[in-house]
Structure formats: C-alpha cells, structure tokens
Amino acid sequence: MYSVISVTKIAPGISRLEVEAPLIAKKRKPGNFVIVMPSEKGERIPLTIVESDEQRGTITLIVQAIGKTTHIINNMVAGDSFTDVVGPLGEPTPVDNVGTVVCVGGGVGTAVIYPMAKALKEAGNRVIGIIGSKNREMIILEDEMRQCTDELYITTDDGSYGLKGFVTDALRLVIEENESIQSVYTTGPLPMMKAVAELTRKSNVHTLASLNPIMMDGTGMCGACRVIVDDELKFTCVDGPEFDAHKVNFDELILRNKTYFDQERKAMDSYREFCKARGAYV
Amino acid sequence: MSEKRRARKNGKADDRVIHLKPPERMKIARQQPIEKEPDYRVCNFEEVSDGFNIELAAEEALRCLECKDPVCMKECPVNIDIRGFIRLIYQKDYDSAIKKIRESNYLPAICGRVCPQESLCEQACLVGKRNEPLAIGKLERFVADYELKNGNFTPPEIKEKKGQKVAVVGAGPGGLTAAADLAIRGYEVTIFEALHEAGGVLKYGIPEFRLPKHIVDAEVDRVKALGVEIKTNVVIGRTLTIDELFDEMNFEAVYIGTGAGSPRFMNIPGENLSGVYSASELLTRVNLMKAYKYPEYDTPLKIGQRVSVVGGGDVAMDAARTSKRLGPERVDLFYRRSREEMPARIEEIHHAEEEGIHFHLLTNPVEIFGDDNGWVRAIKLQKMELGEPDDQGRRRPVPIEGEYFTVETDTVVIAIGQSPNPIIQQTTPGLKTTKWGTIIVDEVGATSREGIFAGGDISRGGATVIEAVSDGKLASRSIDEYLTEKRAKVSSD
Ligand SMILES: Cc1cc2nc3c(=O)[nH]c(=O)nc-3n(C[C@H](O)[C@H](O)[C@H](O)COP(=O)(O)OP(=O)(O)OC[C@H]3O[C@@H](n4cnc5c(N)ncnc54)[C@H](O)[C@@H]3O)c2cc1C
Ligand SMILES: Cc1cc2nc3c(=O)[nH]c(=O)nc-3n(C[C@H](O)[C@H](O)[C@H](O)COP(=O)(O)OP(=O)(O)OC[C@H]3O[C@@H](n4cnc5c(N)ncnc54)[C@H](O)[C@@H]3O)c2cc1C
Numbered sequence: 001m002y003s004v005i006s007v008t009k010i011a012p013g014i015s016r017l018e019v020e021a022p023l024i025a026k027k028r029k030p031g032n033f034v035i036v037m038p039s040e041k042g043e044r045i046p047l048t049i050v051e052s053d054e055q056r057g058t059i060t061l062i063v064q065a066i067g068k069t070t071h072i073i074n075n076m077v078a079g080d081s082f083t084d085v086v087g088p089l090g091e092p093t094p095v096d097n098v099g100t101v102v103c104v105g106g107g108v109g110t111a112v113i114y115p116m117a118k119a120l121k122e123a124g125n126r127v128i129g130i131i132g133s134k135n136r137e138m139i140i141l142e143d144e145m146r147q148c149t150d151e152l153y154i155t156t157d158d159g160s161y162g163l164k165g166f167v168t169d170a171l172r173l174v175i176e177e178n179e180s181i182q183s184v185y186t187t188g189p190l191p192m193m194k195a196v197a198e199l200t201r202k203s204n205v206h207t208l209a210s211l212n213p214i215m216m217d218g219t220g221m222c223g224a225c226r227v228i229v230d231d232e233l234k235f236t237c238v239d240g241p242e243f244d245a246h247k248v249n250f251d252e253l254i255l256r257n258k259t260y261f262d263q264e265r266k267a268m269d270s271y272r273e274f275c276k277a278r279g280a281y282v
Numbered sequence: 283m284s285e286k287r288r289a290r291k292n293g294k295a296d297d298r299v300i301h302l303k304p305p306e307r308m309k310i311a312r313q314q315p316i317e318k319e320p321d322y323r324v325c326n327f328e329e330v331s332d333g334f335n336i337e338l339a340a341e342e343a344l345r346c347l348e349c350k351d352p353v354c355m356k357e358c359p360v361n362i363d364i365r366g367f368i369r370l371i372y373q374k375d376y377d378s379a380i381k382k383i384r385e386s387n388y389l390p391a392i393c394g395r396v397c398p399q400e401s402l403c404e405q406a407c408l409v410g411k412r413n414e415p416l417a418i419g420k421l422e423r424f425v426a427d428y429e430l431k432n433g434n435f436t437p438p439e440i441k442e443k444k445g446q447k448v449a450v451v452g453a454g455p456g457g458l459t460a461a462a463d464l465a466i467r468g469y470e471v472t473i474f475e476a477l478h479e480a481g482g483v484l485k486y487g488i489p490e491f492r493l494p495k496h497i498v499d500a501e502v503d504r505v506k507a508l509g510v511e512i513k514t515n516v517v518i519g520r521t522l523t524i525d526e527l528f529d530e531m532n533f534e535a536v537y538i539g540t541g542a543g544s545p546r547f548m549n550i551p552g553e554n555l556s557g558v559y560s561a562s563e564l565l566t567r568v569n570l571m572k573a574y575k576y577p578e579y580d581t582p583l584k585i586g587q588r589v590s591v592v593g594g595g596d597v598a599m600d601a602a603r604t605s606k607r608l609g610p611e612r613v614d615l616f617y618r619r620s621r622e623e624m625p626a627r628i629e630e631i632h633h634a635e636e637e638g639i640h641f642h643l644l645t646n647p648v649e650i651f652g653d654d655n656g657w658v659r660a661i662k663l664q665k666m667e668l669g670e671p672d673d674q675g676r677r678r679p680v681p682i683e684g685e686y687f688t689v690e691t692d693t694v695v696i697a698i699g700q701s702p703n704p705i706i707q708q709t710t711p712g713l714k715t716t717k718w719g720t721i722i723v724d725e726v727g728a729t730s731r732e733g734i735f736a737g738g739d740i741s742r743g744g745a746t747v748i749e750a751v752s753d754g755k756l757a758s759r760s761i762d763e764y765l766t767e768k769r770a771k772v773s774s775d
C-alpha cells in the first residue's frame with residue numbers, strides 16, 4: 001500500500017497529492033512517470049512525477065479529474081492509499097545546457113512541463129515558460145513556474161487572465177522575438193502538441209513533445225502506448241514519453257486515444273450516480 | 283500382503299506393483315478428462331477441463347508398465363520420477379505422490395495443465411507405441427489439485443541457512459522456481475516483480491479457462507511458504523538497478539527471469555487503428571486486469587462483432603478463444619502456413635475448433651483498413667503456398683502473387699510473437715545479449731557478468747513454462763555452487 005500523505009485542491013477538478021513511495025522518490029528524474037492503481041479492482045493509469053522528496057520518501061502527483069480513475073484519485077483524502085504505484089518509468093528528459101529553451105504546458109500538461117522546466121533552469125538554460133488554460137481558475141503552478149523561468153507567459157481561452165488565446169499564440173510571439181531558441185518542450189492535450197509542432201516546424205526549432213497515449217503496464221509489455229515516430233513503431237512507456245514532435249504521427253495517436261471513449265463515459269456516468277447516491281458531488 | 287512383498291517372498295526380483303500383466307495394461311484405453319461442452323464454455327471463463335477425478339486417475343495409473351528404464355522421465359525437462367508418482371497414485375498415497383513430484387517440479391498444478399506433454403514425457407511413453415500414451419500431465423495435475431483441495435502440504439525441509447542473499451528478477455515460472463529452489467538450499471531470497479501481481483505469463487497471458495488464477499496464486503503461496511519474499515511493483519532497471527542490488531542491498535547473486543513479453547507487430551498499414559490489439563494487450567486486459575468482469579473491474583476492453591486473430595501459436599489460440607468468450611458474432615484466425623506447421627499445442631487447436639473459431643490457413647495480412655473514426659473496418663490478406671523447408675525443417679510460406687482477398691472485421695488481434703523485455707539489458711553494463719535481445723547464458727545458466735544468471739524466455743526467446751522451470755532449477759544449482767565457492771574463499775581469507 002502506498003499512503004496518501006496530503007491532498008490539496010489547486011484548481012477546480014485538479015488535486016495535488018503527496019504519496020509515500022520511498023524507492024521511487026530516490027530514483028526519480030524529471031520526465032519520469034509512475035503507473036498507479038487506486039484500488040484492487042481499479043485501472044492502471046500513468047501520472048507524471050511532479051516532484052519528489054527523498055528525505056521524506058514521497059512523490060508529488062497532480063491529477064486532473066477527467067474520467068473515473070482520475071475522479072477517484074481526486075476524491076482521495078490524506079490517509080487513503082493506492083494499492084499499487086510503480087516507477088519511475090520512461091526515459092528521463094535529456095537536460096543539457098543549450099542556451100534558451102521554451103517550455104509550453106497546456107491544461108494539466110503544466111504539471112508535466114513544470115519538472116522539466118525546473119531541471120532545464122537548474123542546468124543553466126534561459127527558460128521561457130508558456131502555460132495556458134481555459135480560464136483563470138484553471139491555471140495551475142503559476143508561482144512554481146515563475147520561480148523556474150526567466151519569462152512566463154500565461155494564456156487563457158476566454159482572456160480572463162494573461163493573454164487571450166492559445167499557448168501557440170504566445171509561442172508565435174516568443175519565437176518572433178527571440179532568435180536564439182534552441183529547443184521547445186511541450187506537453188498538454190494532443191491537438192495542442194500537434195499545433196505546437198506545426199508552428200515550430202515552420203521556424204525549424206527542435207521540439208520535444210511528452211506524449212500521453214493510453215497505457216497499461218508501462219514496461220513495454222502490451223503495446224497499447226505505441227506511436228509512429230519517423231515511420232518507426234515506438235512504445236511511449238519505454239522509448240519515450242518524449243519524442244521529436246516533428247516526427248510524431250499525431251493524427252493517428254489522437255484517434256487511438258479515443259478507443260475506449262464509450263466505455264469511459266459509461267464508467268464515469270455510473271460513478272457519478274454512485275457518488276450522488278452517497279450525497280457526494282462529482 | 284502387498285503385491286510387492288508377495289513378489290519378493292516368492293523370490294522374484296520383480297518390483298512391479300500393479301497387479302495386471304503388461305499386455306492387459308496395454309489394452310486399457312486412455313482415460314478422458316471431464317470437459318465442459320463447447321456451447322457452455324464459450325459463454326464464460328470457467329476452466330474447460332476438470333481433469334481426472336479419483337476413479338479416472340486410478341484407472342489411468344493402471345495403464346503404466348512401470349518400465350525398468352522409464353523413458354518418459356528422460357523427456358521431462360525436469361526429470362520428474364513419473365513411474366514413481368504414478369505408482370503412488372495406484373497405491374492411493376496422494377500425499378507421497380505430490381511430495382515426489384515437488385522434489386523435481388515446484389509448480390505441478392501449473393505444468394500438469396499447460397505443459398506440451400504430447401511432445402515431451404507422453405511422446406516417449408512406451409504405451410504409446412501400441413496404444414495412446416499415459417496421460418502423464420493429467421495425472422500430475424490430479425495429484426497437485428488433490429493437494430490443494432484435500433491434501434497435506436508441508437514445505438520441504440530447509441537446509442542449513444547459508445546467510446547469503448539472492449535476488450530473483452521476475453516472478454514468472456522460471457523466477458518462482460529458482461526462488462523456491464534457492465530457499466530450500468538455505469538462501470535468503472527476494473523476488474522483484476514489475477507488475478502488481480506475481481506469476482508472469484501464468485497470470486497475464488494464459489487465460490483463466492486454461493489455468494485458473496487461483497491455482498497460480500496457490501502455487502505462488504507455496505513458494506512464499508519457503509520464506510521467499512516477493513516485492514511487486516519493482517521494475518529492475520528503473521526502480522532499482524542490478525548494480526544497486528549488488529552494491530547497496532548486499533545481494534550476492536542475481537537470477538534474471540524477465541521473460542519475452544514485448545509484443546511484435548507486422549509493420550503493415552493500418553496497424554495502429556483503434557481496434558487493433560497485440561495479443562499481450564488483449565490477454566493482459568482480460569486476465570490480469572479482469573476486463574471480462576467490467577464494470578465490476580475498471581479496465582475496459584472493446585471487442586466488436588467480427589474478430590480477426592493473426593497467428594498460429596498458443597498465444598493466437600488463447601487470443602481467439604478469449605475473444606470468443608467476450609461475445610462477438612464470429613472469430614476468424616489467419617495463419618500463414620498450413621495446419622501441420624501450427625506451433626500451437628494440438629489440444630488447444632482442437633479446443634479452438636470445437637469452440638467455433640474459423641481457421642483460414644495459408645493467408646497473411648497485408649493491410650488493415652479503417653473507417654472515418656479511425657476504427658478497424660476490414661483486413662486485406664494475401665494467399666500463401668508452402669515453399670522449401672527452413673533451417674528448422676518447417677516449410678516456408680511464400681506469397682502467391684496477385685491473390686488477395688478482403689474480410690470485414692472490427693477487431694484485429696496480432697499474435698505473431700514476443701521479443702525479450704529490453705529494460706534490464708539496457709541498464710546493466712557488461713551484460714551480453716544476442717542480436718534478438720536475448721541474454722546470453724552458458725551451459726550452467728551464467729551470463730557474461732559474474733554473479734548474474736538468467737533463464738527462461740529472456741535467454742531462449744519464446745519457449746515453454748517447463749523450460750523456464752528447468753532453467754530456474756539449473757541456475758539455482760549454479761548459484762549454489764558459485765556462492766559456496768565464495769563462502770569458502772571468504773573463510774580461507
Ligand atoms: C506519460 C503520461 C503522463 C501523464 N501525466 C499526467 C499527470 O501528471 N496528470 C494528469 O492529470 N494526467 C496525466 N496523464 C493522463 C492520465 O493518465 C489520464 O488522464 C488518465 O489515464 C485518465 O484516466 P481516467 O480513467 O480518469 O479517464 P478515462 O475514462 O480513461 O478517460 C477519460 C478521457 O480522457 C482521455 N484519455 C484517456 N487516457 C488518456 C491519457 N493517457 N492522456 C490523455 N487523455 C486520456 C480519453 O480519451 C477520455 O476521453 C498522463 C498520461 C501519460 C501517458
Ligand atoms: C498467451 C500465452 C500462452 C502460452 N501458453 C503456454 C502453454 O500452454 N504452455 C507452455 O509451456 N508455455 C506457454 N506459453 C509460454 C510460457 O508462458 C513462457 O515460456 C513462460 O512463461 C516463460 O517463463 P519466464 O519465467 O521466463 O517468464 P515470464 O512468465 O514471462 O515472467 C517474467 C516476469 O518478469 C517480470 N519482469 C519483466 N521485466 C522485469 C523487470 N525489469 N523487473 C522486474 N520484473 C520484470 C514480468 O512482469 C513477468 O512477471 C504461453 C505464453 C503466452 C504469452
């Protein structure tokens with residue numbers, strides 16, 4: 001059992017959890033993720049390790065409730081536990097001092113980009129951050145991102161905070177104003193990453209996208225997370241999760257991620273009923 | 283007076299126990315296990331074969347010739363004393379029978395069910411020269427099941443504690459066997475397993491209806507009863523490295539039994555459409571994650587109305603039969619050679635046919651088509667013919683030019699083989715591998731690095747449960763020798 005030490009609501013439907021997992025806390029590098037199972041009959045899902053505290057033996061996860069499993073996790077309280085947490089998985093982000101880099105996070109993708117931005121900053125890079133969300137309430141990790149970036153741009157779809165528009169609008173400006181950008185790192189919804197890739201392809205800036213396909217084991221055993229990169233079949237959980245965004249076949253991945261759409265919706269609906277029957281709000 | 287004593291008293295050297303004369307024994311027909319009807323079993327995941335009951339087992343035991351030179355034993359990769367345990371079944375001493383089997387094989391309830399007996403022990407059995415061979419696997423399973431249900435299990439005596447720690451990576455049949463054997467030899471053993479449950483392919487691959495998971499759990503418990511500790515959720519190479527096991531955790535030897543679980547794909551257009559699964563994914567969702575009990579369990583699996591399985595081995599049969607149980611209208615199986623070359627066990631091909639799987643031999647997929655939503659819609663196949671034999675003597679399939687046909691389908695399962703899991707090889711400096719990624723071992727199971735041993739699918743590529751068991755035993759013997767030498771050196775220093 002992996003105990004939940006603390007839970008903080010950081011935005012509507014988004015929680016930050018500290019979970020006891022000493023071996024993982026010791027080993028984890030930026031870019032790594034874990035696979036968690038909230039209960040014996042639960043599903044295995046991947047979540048990025050946002051931070052870790054080796055001394056206390058804990059890892060930090062930031063989870064957005066979108067389907068049944070992430071709702072269950074969001075409803076956890078301190079003292080609850082996960083039956084299983086395994087990791088750190090995936091190849092860590094390559095962190096070199098290359099000069100100026102841009103880190104682009106959309107939605108809960110900000111939780112994935114933050115550890116990367118922090119590591120890139122610590123390695124001596126000039127880091128420009130761009131984070132975006134639907135609206136002001138949904139912006140997460142603003143303070144943390146400010147601390148590890150030299151410049152931070154915030155965008156909201158409705159203009160309630162920062163620039164009105166998408167992260168790609170900010171990225172376009174950043175690329176126009178800075179000639180020396182060496183790399184762009186991006187995580188977020190697949191259509192957003194695809195848009196980022198299309199934009200940077202035009203200006204020929206190297207771009208790494210941290211992909212989020214459907215996963216199960218996370219150790220290269222099922223092939224659910226397969227993606228085509230540069231016409232080659234790759235398993236995101238062992239070969240990634242980061243790949244050269246200009247070479248990823250996003251269209252195929254976007255379609256594949258909808259495989260379980262009907263079942264996921266049904267599961268969510270019945271979970272909602274279940275919670276309502278107990279007077280809880282989901 | 284027992285038959286045996288009477289024989290001795292009469293001054294005959296014959297130590298036969300079974301009272302019938304060999305020609306009479308040879309005439310008895312092979313007993314058939316109780317099996318569920320195909321119509322019934324395709325609607326659920328219950329075990330297909332109930333095996334032998336006491337009466338059937340007794341009748342089958344009668345057929346053994348008690349050969350002076352039991353050739354059956356030599357063909358069993360772990361050399362179970364087959365003649366000996368069958369005799370004990372005849373004497374109705376099931377507790378001793380299972381004890382005898384456990385001396386050579388610590389996973390009898392599993393091997394009795396899934397061993398390719400027809401090409402091992404049973405293939406050699408002398409009765410098979412005239413009649414059908416003894417049902418050795420079914421008898422093995424019978425005594426193992428008897429032990430689980432009614433019998434006594436006392437863990438084998440543990441030799442003097444050696445005070446040395448051994449790590450086993452992977453809780454598949456090879457790892458479990460190595461761990462059990464080393465524990466009996468007096469070592470302190472910890473198994474590190476990447477998944478959340480122990481068992482390897484026995485848990486995530488082989489379906490419930492061939493190998494119920496409570497049977498696997500019971501055998502795993504028997505390994506734990508020896509004092510073996512199993513740490514799940516530890517991926518060696520990620521959570522801990524092999525070098526850390528040695529340098530920071532004081533393990534003195536390591537056995538790698540990480541299997542060949544990485545699915546292969548065909549690299550044809552359309553392979554990444556929704557509705558295309560590797561057999562590993564389909565089987566893991568159903569077996570390990572219990573998707574067949576969705577929504578009681580949360581893991582989903584979407585099976586359509588027309589399932590197409592590609593492949594001809596055990597994995598393909600399991601994928602087809604598993605799909606069938608999830609309720610589609612039709613399941614087709616496409617294999618590129620002919621039936622004679624199918625690597626699957628005969629029993630399983632037979633079961634698949636009984637359950638209404640449609641076989642299409644000498645066909646090979648070349649493209650998968652999708653609909654506007656990215657779902658599988660159809661599969662295009664090329665007709666094949668058999669050419670010259672390859673180096674293993676199997677005739678090579680050759681495409682017939684211009685002969686294609688298309689079949690409508692909404693689910694495709696690819697079961698064309700698995701490759702070794704790569705994580706350990708990538709994170710353990712100095713560990714030599716072949717170009718296929720398997721770990722190279724010598725004749726005693728030692729790898730290119732001191733203190734590291736390996737076996738099972740990770741060194742053989744895809745093989746069988748009993749070969750993994752046999753490798754686990756060999757390596758544990760070698761590890762014992764290696765550590766004994768090491769102890770001697772330390773004490774003489
Ligand atoms: C390497 C990696 C790291 C991740 N890190 C985080 C993280 O730090 N925080 C976080 O909140 N989420 C993260 N995700 C996404 C997270 O795993 C999914 O949100 C989760 O699996 C959804 O499970 P569910 O049962 O709640 O929803 P489901 O009912 O399974 O899905 C609900 C909806 O989400 C979509 N979906 C399903 N799986 C994914 C996925 N893997 N990514 C995106 N959308 C998906 C489905 O298409 C569906 O429409 C990560 C994913 C990967 C692969
Ligand atoms: C669907 C299917 C059906 C089969 N049917 C039969 C049959 O009927 N009869 C038969 O004899 N054989 C059958 N086989 C083959 C047989 O299952 C294998 O040969 C056998 O399981 C190999 O055993 P193993 O101990 O080498 O590894 P596995 O059983 O593969 O176990 C390896 C274990 O190691 C774990 N692992 C992997 N990497 C790591 C890591 N880095 N750190 C920690 N743990 C790790 C895995 O999670 C797994 O639990 C079948 C195989 C499949 C896939």
Ligand code: SF4
Nearest residue numbers: 358393397402403419
């Ligand atoms: S382990 Fe396999 S080969 Fe050996 S006796 Fe049992 S069924 Fe036969």
Ligand code: SF4
Nearest residue numbers: 346347349354407408
């Ligand atoms: S070869 Fe057949 S008949 Fe002879 S001992 Fe073995 S099982 Fe009995």
Ligand code: FES
Nearest residue numbers: 218220222223237
């Ligand atoms: S999640 Fe199974 S192979 Fe990547």
